[in-house]
Amino acid sequence: MTQPKKAVILLSGGLDSATVLAIARAEGYDTCALSVSYGQRHVAELNAAVRVARQLGAKLHQQLHVNLDAVGGSALTDRSIAVPEGGEASGGIPVTYVPARNTLFLSLALGWAEVLGARDIFIGVNAVDYSGYPDCRPEFIRAFEALANLATKAGVEGAGFKIHTPLIHQTKAEIIRSGTELGVDFAQTVSCYQADDQGRACGRCDSCRIRRDGFRAAAIPDPTRYQP
């Protein structure tokens, strides 16, 4: 077989998923990026995904829409719940948790992978410098991989879907160093939970704090555009 293998990469437009896209490309996959518009607070993230997919040479970039804002229950999908600012959460899972989000995203990636004939799905979950979300843990990923092979026609026929999580045990600084080596332009990415329409970060939310600390620890200049 001389054709490169296809892989589906979940691409939010943030720092982690951009790095994952670069890793999948470096591993020789034809990269099919999937972004999900789910009623999140801002469009800056999806605009960033478009730029990142282009910058990193994704072969396809699919955008799917789900109106999770009708369900609510998270500061990211319900504007009546404020995004927390000002440092470490008081413990536990924060209000930016979106119920079942990664299960949903992986389901969409799985369906598209099956249609494309891809067997490899990449997701930028991280269980080190993260917000404590349950659906970023290795045990969740393993359970989804098992499910994928039971849930699908391709799985039943022996496809052997694999969920790749190259960042899962890395610190934010390590991710930033990997991405930098692989040519990711982090200035194009948006991690902030409440970026403005121009994609400028608030600098105060959990996600901004983790990202800024990561650049500092990696000793790499932070290219993030912050709100004035």
Added chain:
Amino acid sequence: MTQPKKAVILLSGGLDSATVLAIARAEGYDTCALSVSYGQRHVAELNAAVRVARQLGAKLHQQLHVNLDAVGGSALTDRSIAVPEGGEASGGIPVTYVPARNTLFLSLALGWAEVLGARDIFIGVNAVDYSGYPDCRPEFIRAFEALANLATKAGVEGAGFKIHTPLIHQTKAEIIRSGTELGVDFAQTVSCYQADDQGRACGRCDSCRIRRDGFRAAAIPDPTRYQP
């Protein structure tokens, strides 16, 4: 606790999910029906879901939208693939299979259940008189239940999500008898893969054939409205 427990019921508008809604109500749950518009060929099914939710006294009826037609890969979401007619498929999983559909539906149900504080999810899958879809089998359901308890904040906190599949080992005739006893008006339901805009069934697809044979075996008059 005197409040009835809430349950989320996946409601397609077909015969099976209507029966499941009636079963959940008979078990004493406050029923929260969830219908998913996913780019299927016809709107008759979703219109049927609205009627069924009303007829069976659902407390809530949420409709979510996902543009799976952008992904395609199934006769139900891609109009360039014809729905097979004329009896048993030649073996294997038919082209009406929608990649990862029940994984997606259960993900949406799980997220909504978590927001509602519900721990019980009902789905009308059936592994007897069915089309051979992999995501209707007991092993798939068990794997999803395990995933649900790893994937969510409520699961991690010990919620113990349960996926109820009351129809999984029933024949179509048994389902029709159960539904009839519980007061389901099957004339309101639409099972056909290619119903017209008035909800009238083609009478030729796999789903129509299984449904018609079920009424015959149950010795209950078939109230389905067929296309002329």
